[in-house]
Amino acid sequence: MVIALPPATVPPAALIPTTVSTHSSPAPHGWTTYQVKDGDTLIGLAATFRTTPRALAARNHISDARRLWAGSTIQVPGRAASASKGAPRTTGRTSANHTVTVGETLYGIAARYRTTVPAIAKANGISPTSFIFPGQQLRLTGSAGAGSKSTAAKASATSKASRTAYTVKSGDTLLGVAAKYGRTVSSLVKANGLRGTVIYPGQRLAIPAGAARKAAPANSFAGRTYPAKVVANAARNRAILADRKVPTRSQTKALIAATARRHGVDPKLALAISMQESGWNQRQVSVANAVGMMQVIPSGGEWASSLVGRKLDLLNPKDNATAGVVMLRALTRAAASEDIAIAGYYQGLSSVKKRGMYDDTKTYVATVKALKGRM
Numbered sequence: 001m002v003i004a005l006p007p008a009t010v011p012p013a014a015l016i017p018t019t020v021s022t023h024s025s026p027a028p029h030g031w032t033t034y035q036v037k038d039g040d041t042l043i044g045l046a047a048t049f050r051t052t053p054r055a056l057a058a059r060n061h062i063s064d065a066r067r068l069w070a071g072s073t074i075q076v077p078g079r080a081a082s083a084s085k086g087a088p089r090t091t092g093r094t095s096a097n098h099t100v101t102v103g104e105t106l107y108g109i110a111a112r113y114r115t116t117v118p119a120i121a122k123a124n125g126i127s128p129t130s131f132i133f134p135g136q137q138l139r140l141t142g143s144a145g146a147g148s149k150s151t152a153a154k155a156s157a158t159s160k161a162s163r164t165a166y167t168v169k170s171g172d173t174l175l176g177v178a179a180k181y182g183r184t185v186s187s188l189v190k191a192n193g194l195r196g197t198v199i200y201p202g203q204r205l206a207i208p209a210g211a212a213r214k215a216a217p218a219n220s221f222a223g224r225t226y227p228a229k230v231v232a233n234a235a236r237n238r239a240i241l242a243d244r245k246v247p248t249r250s251q252t253k254a255l256i257a258a259t260a261r262r263h264g265v266d267p268k269l270a271l272a273i274s275m276q277e278s279g280w281n282q283r284q285v286s287v288a289n290a291v292g293m294m295q296v297i298p299s300g301g302e303w304a305s306s307l308v309g310r311k312l313d314l315l316n317p318k319d320n321a322t323a324g325v326v327m328l329r330a331l332t333r334a335a336a337s338e339d340i341a342i343a344g345y346y347q348g349l350s351s352v353k354k355r356g357m358y359d360d361t362k363t364y365v366a367t368v369k370a371l372k373g374r375m
Contacts, residue, residue: 031059032078037135048137049076100136106193108165108206113140117193164207168199175287181207200279226288233298234289240315241292246282247317252293253280259321265329269338272371273328273345274321276364282317291315294324303327342368 034045042053042062049056056062060074098109106117121127123139132138166177177199178185188194191208199205247255253271260270271280277295278284290297291314296304298314304323305312307330312319328341331349335341343352347361357365 030078031075033073034076036072036074045074045076045135048135051077096140098138098140100132100138105204105206106132108192108204109138109140111206115140164209166205166207168201168203168205172199172201173284173286174199177205177207183207230289231287234285234287237289237291237315238283238285241283241285244283244315249280252282252317252321255317256280256293256321256325259318259325260328263322263325263329265325265332268372268375269332269342269368270325270328271375272368273342274324275371276368277324282320292320293317294320294327296320296323296327300327303330339365339369 034049042056046053046056056074056076096113098113100109106120110117110120120138120140164181166181168177174185174188174194177183178188187208188205191206246252252274256270256274257267260267274280274293274295277290278293280293282293284293284295285291286295288297291301296314301312301314301323304326307326308322312323314320314323328345331341331344332338334349335344340349340352342365343349343357343361346364347358352361
């Protein structure tokens with residue numbers, strides 16, 4: 001999964017590592033221009049172009065080393081003229097570089113090069129569950145026999161026959177895709193190396209091979225089953241929002257950040273919660289009738305309404321942002337730590353205090369904190 005976050009923030013210069021470059025010179029083959037994309041960071045670009053964040057900052061006169069603006073043009077190290085764009089044709093163990101494009105996952109890249117996610121992670125010094133982003137360069141390793149093209153073709157045919165790819169459409173949910181192919185949500189999460197259940201239009205999902213499992217009933221999600229009335233209300237709200245004009249993702253991001261600042265909540269935390277819950281999508285409605293960009297259920301909306309002293313309409317983008325933010329404010333004030341507050345948003349604070357975090361809650365907290373660090 002690839003996330004677009006303009007402008008991209010980077011740590012203060014004093015915290016930027018200086019060990020990325022593998023050359024004594026920051027640009028052994030000279031400099032060239034690069035247009036900054038959504039989600040780029042100095043650290044990420046330094047890793048991509050095999051230099052250091054400090055060298056990029058110095059070359060481009062980024063004095064405070066804190067912001068890198070999408071759409072701007074900067075100078076980056078050039079490539080060797082003889083560098084091959086494709087995977088080298090060698091026998092035995094092979095290595096290659098791959099430039100990540102929008103929608104790609106570690107799982108999909110591993111399948112394409114007939115290697116594994118752990119192997120790619122190890123070659124690049126990252127975790128198998130790490131986020132990857134467009135423009136990032138990954139070092140790949142895999143085994144290629146002295147074999148012929150026909151052997152490779154057979155392997156490719158076998159791979160395609162045992163795997164299906166699906167391109168996410170607007171309005172799709174991971175639950176719906178799982179049901180369409182008779183798979184479970186957890187199997188799709190694992191097959192695609194996802195850190196949560198949020199998917200985006202245009203994203204390509206690998207559908208794992210194997211005997212199709214019985215599709216989960218339409219009133220179930222993540223092991224929980226909801227009453228028919230709740231599911232019916234969710235369907236009604238989904239239909240209402242489908243016919244309404246809603247903010248774009250960039251507008252949603254701005255709305256959440258402004259609302260968070262107004263109510264004294266860390267904007268990065270509110271944005272991370274919303275990204276994990278809905279992908280900044282006001283049209284998102286879960287089977288549990290969690291509505292909108294902040295995925296607030298009706299009882300949560302009533303609680304939020306009592307906190308602000310007026311009735312909030314969860315189908316209204318501004319009210320939905322307000323509901324999620326004031327709930328988060330109440331949770332951060334009542335919880336002993338930010339981790340507990342995040343867990344409370346997902347599991348319920350009283351449940352967390354009484355039972356501790358469930359396994360899926362722990363994953364949720366880790367994902368939100370990772371997203372927060374990218375805001």
